[in-house]
Amino acid sequence: MEELLNLARKRADEAEVYWIKEERIPVEFENDKLKSIDSKFIEGVGLRVIRNGRLGFSSTTDMRGPSLLLENALVATQFGEEAGFQFPGEAEPTSVKLFDDQILQHSREEAVKSGEKVIKKIHAYNPDIRCYVGITRVKKEVGIFNTRGMRLQYRKTILGVDITGILAREQDILWVSEGTVSCRREDIKIFDLVEEIIKKFRYSEQVVKLPSGKMPVIFNPKAIYALLIPLMLGVNGKIVQKGASPLSQYRGKKVFDSRLNIFDAGEMDFQPGSSPIDDEGVPTQRTPVVNGGILTNFIFDLQTAARMKTKSTGNGRRNFTGPPSPEFNNIVISPGEVPYPEMIRNLKEGLLVDQVMGAGQSNILAGEFSVNVDLAFKIEQGEITGRVKNVMVAGNALEAMNNIASISREVQIIPGGFITPAFLFEKLSVASRD
Amino acid sequence: MQSLLEEAIKKSNADYVDIRFEESQRTVVEYLGKELENIGISTSRGGIVRAIVNGGWGSVSFQDPEELSHYITLAIEAARLVGKSFTRMASARRIRDEVKVVIKKDPREISLAEKKNLMEEYNGILLKIPRIQTTSVRYHDVFLTKYFVNSEGSYLKQEWCEVVAVVQAIAREGSNVQPASESFGSTTEGFLAIEGKHSLVEDTGLRAVALLDAVPVTGDRYTVIIDHKLAGVFAHEAFGHISEGDLIYENERLREMMKLGNQFGVDNLHILDNATLKGYRGYYCYDDEGVPSSETFLIKNGILVGRLHSRETAGKMEEGITGNARAINYAHRPIVRMSNTYILPGEKSFEEILEETSEGLYVRGARGGQTNGEMFTFSAEEAFLIQKGKLAGRVRDLTLTGNVFETLKNIDAIGNDLVIINSGGGCGKGAQSPLPVSFGSPHIRIQNVLIGGR
Numbered sequence: 001m002e003e004l005l006n007l008a009r010k011r012a013d014e015a016e017v018y019w020i021k022e023e024r025i026p027v028e029f030e031n032d033k034l035k036s037i038d039s040k041f042i043e044g045v046g047l048r049v050i051r052n053g054r055l056g057f058s059s060t061t062d063m064r065g066p067s068l069l070l071e072n073a074l075v076a077t078q079f080g081e082e083a084g085f086q087f088p089g090e091a092e093p094t095s096v097k098l099f100d101d102q103i104l105q106h107s108r109e110e111a112v113k114s115g116e117k118v119i120k121k122i123h124a125y126n127p128d129i130r131c132y133v134g135i136t137r138v139k140k141e142v143g144i145f146n147t148r149g150m151r152l153q154y155r156k157t158i159l160g161v162d163i164t165g166i167l168a169r170e171q172d173i174l175w176v177s178e179g180t181v182s183c184r185r186e187d188i189k190i191f192d193l194v195e196e197i198i199k200k201f202r203y204s205e206q207v208v209k210l211p212s213g214k215m216p217v218i219f220n221p222k223a224i225y226a227l228l229i230p231l232m233l234g235v236n237g238k239i240v241q242k243g244a245s246p247l248s249q250y251r252g253k254k255v256f257d258s259r260l261n262i263f264d265a266g267e268m269d270f271q272p273g274s275s276p277i278d279d280e281g282v283p284t285q286r287t288p289v290v291n292g293g294i295l296t297n298f299i300f301d302l303q304t305a306a307r308m309k310t311k312s313t314g315n316g317r318r319n320f321t322g323p324p325s326p327e328f329n330n331i332v333i334s335p336g337e338v339p340y341p342e343m344i345r346n347l348k349e350g351l352l353v354d355q356v357m358g359a360g361q362s363n364i365l366a367g368e369f370s371v372n373v374d375l376a377f378k379i380e381q382g383e384i385t386g387r388v389k390n391v392m393v394a395g396n397a398l399e400a401m402n403n404i405a406s407i408s409r410e411v412q413i414i415p416g417g418f419i420t421p422a423f424l425f426e427k428l429s430v431a432s433r434d
Numbered sequence: 435m436q437s438l439l440e441e442a443i444k445k446s447n448a449d450y451v452d453i454r455f456e457e458s459q460r461t462v463v464e465y466l467g468k469e470l471e472n473i474g475i476s477t478s479r480g481g482i483v484r485a486i487v488n489g490g491w492g493s494v495s496f497q498d499p500e501e502l503s504h505y506i507t508l509a510i511e512a513a514r515l516v517g518k519s520f521t522r523m524a525s526a527r528r529i530r531d532e533v534k535v536v537i538k539k540d541p542r543e544i545s546l547a548e549k550k551n552l553m554e555e556y557n558g559i560l561l562k563i564p565r566i567q568t569t570s571v572r573y574h575d576v577f578l579t580k581y582f583v584n585s586e587g588s589y590l591k592q593e594w595c596e597v598v599a600v601v602q603a604i605a606r607e608g609s610n611v612q613p614a615s616e617s618f619g620s621t622t623e624g625f626l627a628i629e630g631k632h633s634l635v636e637d638t639g640l641r642a643v644a645l646l647d648a649v650p651v652t653g654d655r656y657t658v659i660i661d662h663k664l665a666g667v668f669a670h671e672a673f674g675h676i677s678e679g680d681l682i683y684e685n686e687r688l689r690e691m692m693k694l695g696n697q698f699g700v701d702n703l704h705i706l707d708n709a710t711l712k713g714y715r716g717y718y719c720y721d722d723e724g725v726p727s728s729e730t731f732l733i734k735n736g737i738l739v740g741r742l743h744s745r746e747t748a749g750k751m752e753e754g755i756t757g758n759a760r761a762i763n764y765a766h767r768p769i770v771r772m773s774n775t776y777i778l779p780g781e782k783s784f785e786e787i788l789e790e791t792s793e794g795l796y797v798r799g800a801r802g803g804q805t806n807g808e809m810f811t812f813s814a815e816e817a818f819l820i821q822k823g824k825l826a827g828r829v830r831d832l833t834l835t836g837n838v839f840e841t842l843k844n845i846d847a848i849g850n851d852l853v854i855i856n857s858g859g860g861c862g863k864g865a866q867s868p869l870p871v872s873f874g875s876p877h878i879r880i881q882n883v884l885i886g887g888r
Contacts, residue, residue: 033684034516034518036490036767037490037512037516038492038494038495039512040494042480042495042765044478056473057474058476059477060477061477061478062478063497068477069477073474075546076475076546078546079470079473079550081469081471108515130685168685168686173806173807175807212653238466242466242567242568242604243567244467244604244606246606246609321476321478323471357804357805357806357809363612363813363830363831365604365611366612368831370831372886374806374809390837392835392886394833429653431654431885431886433836
């Protein structure tokens with residue numbers, strides 16, 4: 001890396017090397033059987049240079065020599081955007097725990113055994129359920145080096161588990177999926193997932209009808225992302241800068257329910273989305289995005305922040321194959337007041353949504369959502385009475401977030417970097433085909 | 435490279451081993467709004483060893499071919515840990531071949547400046563349209579050389595090249611934001627495939643603007659006529675994926691429903707997957723297991739007649755190989771994938787279909803699609819109400835959902851106007867996305883489709 005920087009220094013004004021080395025070992029069970037064990041060794045470099053004030057970029061996985069990489073990056077500076085920023089020099093990285101030796105010691109054989117146990121437990125409830133289990137161990141090293149003095153490297157371990165049970169009956173396929181992921185092994189409670197899956201299969205034993213109409217709807221933490229996507233895009237600095245965010249003019253204003261608090265958090269220990277610095281060397285932080293219903297901040301990388309005459313929020317994210325752009329580290333929503341069981345108990349009649357399909361397909365930039373409810377239950381007189389099929393829930397997510405009936409006291413960590421409670425909305429539009 | 439790979443594989447000891455090694459060069463030009471967000475040329479090299487022992491797969495992806503024998507050992511070890519039964523793979527012809535790609539206008543001979551200038555022109559057309567808030571204009575070209583050897587003595591060197599441009603315009607008025615997009619591309623035309631598209635680019639922008647004045651659709655069941663894009667997405671997403679052998683072979687229920695010979699739709703419904711269709715994004719000569727590509731009818735005369743296979747799924751289901759094992763790159767094992775998937779044309783003109791539809795929706799374009807096997811949801815780009823056989827007002831924000839088998843049976847009219855499109859993104863399955871594919875259809879009419887809306 002030092003050689004590449006030295007070469008680059010001679011031909012360009014500034015340079016930045018983003019290096020990543022990753023070892024990923026997925027163990028996969030398909031249809032109740034161990035299917036495969038793979039090992040993926042990936043190493044790559046992304047090079048950003050600034051010449052005559054303009055940015056150039058190139059990447060490679062060919063670690064044999066830096067000359068072609070540098071030439072490609074230099075060619076691009078002829079046309080590249082004006083760099084409105086400087087690479088950060090020696091920065092004080094945020095202190096965050098991301099590495100656990102216990103994960104590295106988690107062997108392929110252990111993963112195989114865990115998977116077999118999961119399947120056995122699910123089959124003890126119902127042997128007709130077909131099980132898919134994926135257990136993936138990741139070791140990742142990231143380095144950021146630049147001509148302004150930055151020489152930072154960090155390591156991360158990740159263990160992730162995904163379980164899906166599929167039960168096929170006459171005219172019906174029922175899927176239940178649960179997953180968990182952490183940088184620390186002790187957080188992975190694989191059999192809690194199994195219990196959750198069995199519980200949902202039990203709720204689904206009865207299929208009940210639900211007429212179309214406007215009704216109270218609870219979104220479980222696993223499903224709420226369908227309503228968060230428009231908000232996440234709306235506060236993305238890049239989309240704001242392009243003028244495409246429906247939220248751009250609302251900064252500092254109260255647009256959501258005053259109980260809504262949303263943060264971007266890059267500094268949470270053992271969350272896979274966390275890191276001491278973002279992917280261009282800016283220390284990560286905790287950024288309030290929505291505070292008491294008030295839209296407080298957008299998220300930025302260096303270049304977008306420069307265009308908007310503000311500061312990076314430590315959200316410059318990328319793979320080595322491309323330049324950074326603003327993305328959330330972890331999205332954290334503060335818990336509410338109502339215990340989750342009470343939220344259900346207090347409902348006379350309504351819908352409980354656990355899994356959705358088609359999120360992010362509708363006109364999300366306008367806040368619209370329209371999702372097929374993959375797994376949902378009917379609530380009658382405070383009880384879950386059975387599974388509801390062939391139903392869509394639609395509305396405007398930004399409006400819905402201003403009409404929250406209650407937020408659960410419990411939060412759940414959802415793979416993909418969401419830490420969120422469940423939400424009850426008083427009236428959402430539900431279309432049923434039955 | 436050939437001798438390096440062939441020497442290494444000779445020493446392997448498993449039921450079957452193959453090695454794929456890829457070298458590629460990729461150019462991107464990306465405008466977002468007024469800014470050129472990304473421009474440049476990147477390179478990549480890497481490979482994967484795949485081994486099967488007693489029916490269990492192990493694989494290792496790597497970047498440095500010098501340590502190949504170590505990776506082969508690792509892959510075989512993993513396979514031994516998995517394998518508990520016996521290996522069933524359909525036999526395939528031993529192939530020794532080199533495929534050179536023939537491109538009409540080779541993107542490697544076009545300067546970065548010229549690529550950038552054309553995208554700048556397209557972007558400029560969109561930005562000039564009133565009420566267009568922002569744009570996304572993306573260009574990429576890829577030149578790929580793939581080597582393949584297996585323990586049965588096959589050796590392949592294949593070149594592959596594609597040029598793709600995707601333009602998207604985002605119109606906005608207050609909190610009403612409406613995108614519209616179009617894509618162009620080819621695996622044989624090269625740069626020609628994306629030149630001279632100025633008027634189509636402008637139409638895309640105008641479409642986004644027109645959507646601002648549309649009214650949100652009311653959620654209900656409708657009779658819908660869908661255009662070639664949306665019907666193509668339906669053929670690919672809803673039906674194509676359940677024709678993939680790996681989804682079917684161990685899923686008893688799907689196997690029952692997907693029994694060859696079952697009636698799936700009207701007599702003139704034909705759906706096929708055709709990787710031999712030159713120029714389209716799903717075109718290739720050999721798949722990533724070295725099996726020659728083919729034209730595979732999935733539905734013929736309304737009856738299910740075929741499906742897509744890798745050597746493993748063909749072996750397990752005792753059906754013929756189709757050459758549909760594909761991987762997005764060297765970091766992945768190939769899995770069963772589609773190539774160019776489309777509905778064949780029928781007899782009726784669009785006008786005839788429209789005239790005989792007293793009430794319903796004419797739905798065009800696709801913003802996305804997802805399925806879970808039987809249920810699908812697609813969101814459309816734009817739609818018009820149909821009243822007494824004529825197009826009436828414009829409506830927006832539509833999501834269609836339904837059961838694929840019921841929906842196929844509910845197709846009651848097939849147009850004579852097939853168009854196959856090179857979608858700009860690609861197909862996603864498992865962790866592998868985006869894989870270059872194309873899809874298409876004539877206009878079709880479907881009865882009783884659930885549309886979500888407010």
